[in-house]
Amino acid sequence: MTERIREFLRNRRREGLSDGPCLVLDTEVVRENYQKFARALPNTRVFYAVKANPAPEVLSLLAKLGSCFDTASVVEIQLVLAAGATADRISFGNTIKKERDIARALELGVRLFAVDCEAEVEKIARAAEATGVDKAEVKVFCRILCDCVGAEWPLSRKFGCAPEMAIEVLEHAHRLGLEAYGVSFHVGSQQRNTEAWDAALGSAAAIFRECGLRGIQLSMVNLGGGFPTKYLKDIPAVEAYGESIFRALSKHFGNRLPETIIEPGRGMVGNAGVIEAEVVLVSKKSKDENEVRWVYLDIGKFGGLAETMDESIRYPIRTEHDEDRLAPCVLAGPTCDSADVLYEKEPYWLPISLEIGDKVLIEGTGAYTTTYASVAFNGFPPLKSYVI
Amino acid sequence: MTERIREFLRNRRREGLSDGPCLVLDTEVVRENYQKFARALPNTRVFYAVKANPAPEVLSLLAKLGSCFDTASVVEIQLVLAAGATADRISFGNTIKKERDIARALELGVRLFAVDCEAEVEKIARAAEATGVDKAEVKVFCRILCDCVGAEWPLSRKFGCAPEMAIEVLEHAHRLGLEAYGVSFHVGSQQRNTEAWDAALGSAAAIFRECGLRGIQLSMVNLGGGFPTKYLKDIPAVEAYGESIFRALSKHFGNRLPETIIEPGRGMVGNAGVIEAEVVLVSKKSKDENEVRWVYLDIGKFGGLAETMDESIRYPIRTEHDEDRLAPCVLAGPTCDSADVLYEKEPYWLPISLEIGDKVLIEGTGAYTTTYASVAFNGFPPLKSYVI
Numbered sequence: 001m002t003e004r005i006r007e008f009l010r011n012r013r014r015e016g017l018s019d020g021p022c023l024v025l026d027t028e029v030v031r032e033n034y035q036k037f038a039r040a041l042p043n044t045r046v047f048y049a050v051k052a053n054p055a056p057e058v059l060s061l062l063a064k065l066g067s068c069f070d071t072a073s074v075v076e077i078q079l080v081l082a083a084g085a086t087a088d089r090i091s092f093g094n095t096i097k098k099e100r101d102i103a104r105a106l107e108l109g110v111r112l113f114a115v116d117c118e119a120e121v122e123k124i125a126r127a128a129e130a131t132g133v134d135k136a137e138v139k140v141f142c143r144i145l146c147d148c149v150g151a152e153w154p155l156s157r158k159f160g161c162a163p164e165m166a167i168e169v170l171e172h173a174h175r176l177g178l179e180a181y182g183v184s185f186h187v188g189s190q191q192r193n194t195e196a197w198d199a200a201l202g203s204a205a206a207i208f209r210e211c212g213l214r215g216i217q218l219s220m221v222n223l224g225g226g227f228p229t230k231y232l233k234d235i236p237a238v239e240a241y242g243e244s245i246f247r248a249l250s251k252h253f254g255n256r257l258p259e260t261i262i263e264p265g266r267g268m269v270g271n272a273g274v275i276e277a278e279v280v281l282v283s284k285k286s287k288d289e290n291e292v293r294w295v296y297l298d299i300g301k302f303g304g305l306a307e308t309m310d311e312s313i314r315y316p317i318r319t320e321h322d323e324d325r326l327a328p329c330v331l332a333g334p335t336c337d338s339a340d341v342l343y344e345k346e347p348y349w350l351p352i353s354l355e356i357g358d359k360v361l362i363e364g365t366g367a368y369t370t371t372y373a374s375v376a377f378n379g380f381p382p383l384k385s386y387v388i
Numbered sequence: 389m390t391e392r393i394r395e396f397l398r399n400r401r402r403e404g405l406s407d408g409p410c411l412v413l414d415t416e417v418v419r420e421n422y423q424k425f426a427r428a429l430p431n432t433r434v435f436y437a438v439k440a441n442p443a444p445e446v447l448s449l450l451a452k453l454g455s456c457f458d459t460a461s462v463v464e465i466q467l468v469l470a471a472g473a474t475a476d477r478i479s480f481g482n483t484i485k486k487e488r489d490i491a492r493a494l495e496l497g498v499r500l501f502a503v504d505c506e507a508e509v510e511k512i513a514r515a516a517e518a519t520g521v522d523k524a525e526v527k528v529f530c531r532i533l534c535d536c537v538g539a540e541w542p543l544s545r546k547f548g549c550a551p552e553m554a555i556e557v558l559e560h561a562h563r564l565g566l567e568a569y570g571v572s573f574h575v576g577s578q579q580r581n582t583e584a585w586d587a588a589l590g591s592a593a594a595i596f597r598e599c600g601l602r603g604i605q606l607s608m609v610n611l612g613g614g615f616p617t618k619y620l621k622d623i624p625a626v627e628a629y630g631e632s633i634f635r636a637l638s639k640h641f642g643n644r645l646p647e648t649i650i651e652p653g654r655g656m657v658g659n660a661g662v663i664e665a666e667v668v669l670v671s672k673k674s675k676d677e678n679e680v681r682w683v684y685l686d687i688g689k690f691g692g693l694a695e696t697m698d699e700s701i702r703y704p705i706r707t708e709h710d711e712d713r714l715a716p717c718v719l720a721g722p723t724c725d726s727a728d729v730l731y732e733k734e735p736y737w738l739p740i741s742l743e744i745g746d747k748v749l750i751e752g753t754g755a756y757t758t759t760y761a762s763v764a765f766n767g768f769p770p771l772k773s774y775v776i
Contacts, residue, residue: 019488049724050767051723051724051725051765051766051767054764054767071767072723072724072766072767073766073767073768074767075764075767075768075769076766076767079767093724094722094723094724094766095669096668096669096684096720096722097668097669098666098668098686099744099745100407116671117669117671117672119669119670119671119744120669120671123744145673155726156726156727156729156732157673158682158720158726158728158729159724159726160673161671161672161673161674162673162674162675164674164675165672165673165674165675168675189726278486280484280485280486281483281484281485281505281507281508282507283504283505283507283508283549284505284549285533285545285548285549285550285553286549286550286552286553287550287552287553287556294546296484298486302694302760306690306762309697309727332484332546334482334484335439335460335482336437336439336460336481336482336547337439338543338544338546338547338577339544339697340546341544341546344544356487356507356511357487370763371762371763371764371765371766372690372762372765373762373763374694374759374760374761374762374763375758375759375761375762375763375770376442376463376759377439377759377760378439378460378461378464378482378759379438379439379442379459379460379461379462379463379464379467380461380463381463382763
């Protein structure tokens, strides 16, 4: 929560515009975050994960600061180009791409692509041929599976392949005339263990060695994202991640360090945003004095807080009564969907004096909120967003 | 799947417009569904749950057929009015409403409101006073909790209160000068047990009696939704629900049957829609022959198939290879979100000959798809929708 956000919200209320929830994102915080990453990992290029928050103001700030960009779709590539970054600073990092989208990306100048199987390599080779792009200029990196111990949101096995298979995938790329460029992995979202990169870097180094034996010189290790943002619990400083990653790199690669890139998304914008919402209803389900309160906000799972799914992310919530006594409540969203409940298994503690009409501030909501919002579920409009 | 939908999709492909997933919804099926409900429950008014699919063509067809409408927000009320229904055919069925939204609804002519606590009753009374609406003309019904045994998607305790508390809530409404109109409940979504209404109707009848003793004559029982649509398993016919509900009504209310309304959403539009999607990738995570395939579609949890959450709803999926041998696969969406996996705990059986680029048809997707789609997650546009 910054003074700039506080002032923006004060003015918005004064002008009577505060009907409906909104996200306010402070670009000064994004700037600080970028600089922290750049300092903590000085030899590593930063590829901002655009999906975390694709607001044009965020992209153009990061483009000015020298950031590169990890994109998931052609639309995201176009947003990054429109924000002033050149195509050589863009990675098409989704391992699941339509061949025609690869072709469009190549036409837009993108030359760096993620894969995790041979079929995806073949799409890229065919798309390069179809668009007349020199295959030797097209770099592919293969994502490997890695366990996510220590992550608050461990990833499924959706992306990546077994390390042994990655060798075959990269060799296949090499055989088709593409540049077999490196290896990527992701240690899990909101990763609180700074040592989590060690095992995956061990696998990456083994792939580098085996590819070397087959005459293929890999260049790059993509360290992925996973850098946490502060919600309720404290998190290690970015510097601690930088040191730990550097130690693991040295341990596994010796003095032949590869190029490295990171893909922070949440870590870049999460703490830059605050959502202002309103209490719509406070009620109980029976007259039993001991029954827990239900507090209903005008934002829920379908309005931007999708990451409360399975109660994974617990956002800090500030109210105007925070000095009062707290009591547990079930926190829910405003839709007629019974799944639109934010915290119930582990009730959320809020002031007993909280009332209908009160504003609440949901902190750490700069990432994965605006774009997750549904188009118009129950007729509620998507989350408004202000970048200041 | 109807011949009209099949022809529409054929033409769309022929015109080269079939990039990206789309929903096609056949209004003829909606018409049949409405008529089935009207016939199966002849003395019950049908309030279509607009949130299931608010497409203007669906609303205007139902308005012409004489349907009433259950709405969740002011925007939905406006959509229904724009479709040609009058305000006396609209229920504001969300128990969680801002007071200013209640006032807007009153100004638009709506006079029927759901509540489940005294605070919500007070909002309605204040909003009526503020808008100069005669409180005696404003009807409120109180939602009660009921267990959801037999439902494929049991509801949380988010909506409704204990039956004993409902008596107090309705008495409070009466005391404030509103019309204490009745009781509502919801037996759970995709309810396959036709007897599920019995216990809740018992509670409703007890509330009618107790209110009667306190001098308050309730009039209406809102039987809610829960009527299933056919996914993979067979479901009972609408007629079976009608008969069972009528038996339960007679059992609990004797010859003093209340007015009744139902709120079908899924049951009205679910089977009217088919989503056409494309296979983006088929791959394995290792070279192990026994490993399950992953099949990635260009639609997933964030593009409209949110109801696959926890693998709750299993849609029937047709391909052009359905005569071939089937094998299990993990089915996933196209985004860079690791949670965007549709079926994994219970893998989905699809033809082994399924290939990248193949079209698939996801049936029973007329309800709870278009509006659940995210605004632009990963840069992917919301689900396209064609109503024919």
